[in-house]
Amino acid sequence: MTRDRRDALLDQDWSAVWETLPEAPPLVARPKTAQITLRIPTRLLSRIKAVAAAKSLPYHALARAWILDALRTSAPPVNSAIADEPHAEQLNIKLDNESLDVLKKRADVLRRPYHRLAREWIEAALTREEESIGIDPSLAARPAIKDLMVLLLHSPGRRGDDAIRGMTRLQKLLFVVEQKLASERSRFYAYNFGPFSEEVNDAAHALQLAGFLTGSEAVTAQPPSFAEIIATAEGRSGQDDEAEGQEFALNERGHAAAERLRKSSRAYDQLFAYIRQLRQEWDTASLNRLVDRVYEDWPNFTDKSLIKGKVEARSVRRRRS
Amino acid sequence: MTLSSVHHIVRVRRAEDLTFIRPGVMDEIIVNANQLENSPESTATAIQQTTLPYSIDSVLTRFQVPEWWKNEKGETKRNYDRLGTAYVKGTSIEIAAGPLLETVPSDREWAILAANVIDYQRNRLVQLRPQMDLFRPELKPSRLMAPALVAFTDAEDRINQLLASAAAEAAGEPVALPMVIPAERLRDVSELDRILECAPTDGISSYFLWTPRVTEELLLSDKSLLGGVLHLVSRLAGRGIPIGHMHATYVIAALHDIGISAVVHHMGWVDKGEPADENRGGLRSCQTYVPGVRHCVRFDTARALGRQLEAAAYMERFCNCTFCSGSFDAGQHPLDLLLEDRVVHMRNRPDRLTPTSRAVALNTWHYLLARRQEIEAFSAHPAVDVLATDIDRAAALAGGRESDRLRRLAEELQTA
Secondary structure, eight states: OOHHHHHHHHHSOOHHHHTTSOOOOOSSOOOSEEEEEEEEOHHHHHHHHHHHHHTTSOHHHHHHHHHHHHHHTTOOOOOOTTTTSOOOEEEEEEEEHHHHHHHHHHHHHTTSOHHHHHHHHHHHHHHHHHHHHTOOHHHHTSOOHHHHHHHHHHSOOTTSOOOEESHHHHHHHHHHHHHHHOOTTOSOEEETTEEEOHHHHHHHHHHHHTTOBTTOOOOOSSOOOHHHHHHHHHHHGGGGTOGGGOEEOBOHHHHHHHHHHHTTOHHHHHHHHHHHHHHHHHOOSOHHHHHHHHHHHOGGGOTTOTTHHHHHHHHHHHHHO | OOOOOOEEEEEEOSGGGGGGOOBTTBSEEEEEHHHHHHOHHHHHHHHHHHOOOEEEEOOGGGGTSHHHHBOTTSOBOHHHHHHHHHHTTTSOOOTTSSOHHHHOOOHHHHHHHHHHHHHHHHHTTTTTOOGGGTTSOOOOOSSOBOOOOBOOSHHHHHHHHHHHHHHHHHHTSOEEEEEEOOHHHHTOHHHHHHHHHHSOOTTEEEEEEEOTTOOHHHHHHOHHHHHHHHHHHHHHHTTTSOEEESSOOHHHHGGGGGTEEEEEEOSOOSOOSOSSOOOOOSOOOSEEEETTTTEEEEHHHHHHHHTTOOHHHHHHHTOOOHHHHHHHHTTSOHHHHHTOEEEEOOTTSOOEEEEOHHHHHHHHHHHHHHHHHHHHHHHHSOHHHHHHHHHHHHHHHHOHHHHHHHHHHHHHHHHO
16 A cells, blocks of 8 residues: 555544444454353342242242343332342352343443342342241241251250250250340240251151261161161160150261351351350250250240249349359 | 052141151151141151151041040140131131131131141241251241041031032142042942042142051941942042042052052051051050951950960961061060060059050051051052962961951952
8 A cells, every 4th residue: 555545544534434344253252151240148149049949940930030031021120128238149140141231221221230120129039928928928038947056056055965865955055046146037936845846857857867976876778787776776766755855966877968058148157156146155054054044035936835933932042142 | 451550648636646657668658737847846856867758637527526626524635726726817707616617617717727727737837946957957848738528518518518529729730639428329330429429630739548447357248338439439540640548457558459559557457447546645555466367456356366476477468568678587486575565554444465665666667568568469459469469368377267258258349
């Protein structure tokens, strides 16, 4: 090209033509999918998991489907009911790049960060699904008694020993944990000996069947051998006279499961730390002292108690001395 | 003759039963919904650990008559309360307010109730899973069962028909249909034909007969009852849909040749004629199952029949299950463990003997293993051949009276 020709081209106004030129190909080919990471409150993640479990779907896939559905229907933005809660968990969602572009454009039009818009859409879809399935969000978001029990048994007791002796002590400690976490819609109710929940007995039995407690063997997918038959029978031989003598402690497998649970999310790690602290505070050497404190602090769970008078008399004596 | 095997299902009525569920001892379990409400976690764990297929019995019949769902104080039990709430979701039904037939106001609400029962079976074990189980394989029932009422009259027949079709529609797949027939109607062939007319075939994967309060002894001693069961089985067999029976006694397993392809029994060896009745507590009686005579007897009778037998004779005549043979291998007579009892001091009543907890556990295994052997025998051989062997065995163990009992059954089957 001659110098004159080059100058002539540079002098020309190309602005009108510029817009008509095709997009230059990317220097590096764009991947087909991209991942977005949403920071969400722990309670929201638990609710998503509960709905996903009820619908037999992986929760990541369900959350992605909700976002795509909102894009397809041009859903409006919604005000989050839980915007003030700390966003302690993260939810990774894979989207194809096209959808991500549409999400970004939509967020731009609505003048919202696209992460926030995606989170709000998920929350709105979740609420609709919970209503249609009949899941109470406040129940779905709280940890199961089995999870609380595993973390409680994983915490060291005051004497450095992690075993809990007797079903009464286990019931009362889990009641304290539940009340300290959130007391509304308690799974415990007033019964013959104060607060009680059959979910505690059920969870303890489940841990036993899974082979997570000391002295328990996991039920297996094999026909029973003679040795196993004898073992299950011997496991019951102490039940005739001493129901309260039962000891609850995790074995090696149980502690490994508890560690997996603790590490499963930041929320569970924090929950473990809190339960550990509660156990140090409440798991007193004397069972009577624990029962008395529970009766004093939560009198509405003692209405039907057959030992209320006895407990009150004991508390009065203790205060006097 | 080539026979298909009998599908062997064991009913779980209480949490303690979960210790005894194992492949090889049964093919499947059926869990009472009221028990599931009491212990969903342990039930889910046991199913996951054993990998056994499972289904759920909605126990809707328990809501049919107030006495059947109330406790001794006249209150609705918590587990029934929760169950009832799940079943009537989205309806105006007050489920524990009175007899169910009078409480449900319309056919539309019966249909919603049926859909709720199907939804319950599908979702109860996957909802609200603990965090520590979120990554375990999810549980799905092997079959969905239509809810059904005890068919006292034509009124229940009509509702049962409606419930069956609504359940199949809600399930989107064929469902198992329980047919709960009281003894009064079982004796009357014309009544049975009316029930059969109302039992649909479309959308039905299997029939499960249920004859409340009909014990094995009653079935053997009352020809009209056994005749009724034979009539039902032979008529249903003509439809080409598998037939199961919810109260799997030895007699019922023997009906394999004429059409029974699945049997269900619970873990109690004392036959009270109630296939799904929950254990209401109280002391257990000192009885054990004697496979040699195919029924349970009191501890002292069992001791007299089998304690003096050496290993070979015992296993030939009395029992050769894994527990009994293993016990001899370990140098101990099995009856010393099975018949272990203890004295319980009762307030204001005479002392009572009751089996120890260990003996109860061992008797449970012994009964399950023995019943498994019986069901396998009827799966592999014609009933008359199995009965011929068992008649000789009963005669060798206990003499003519016991063998006559089995001979009567053989005669009935040959006539059928």
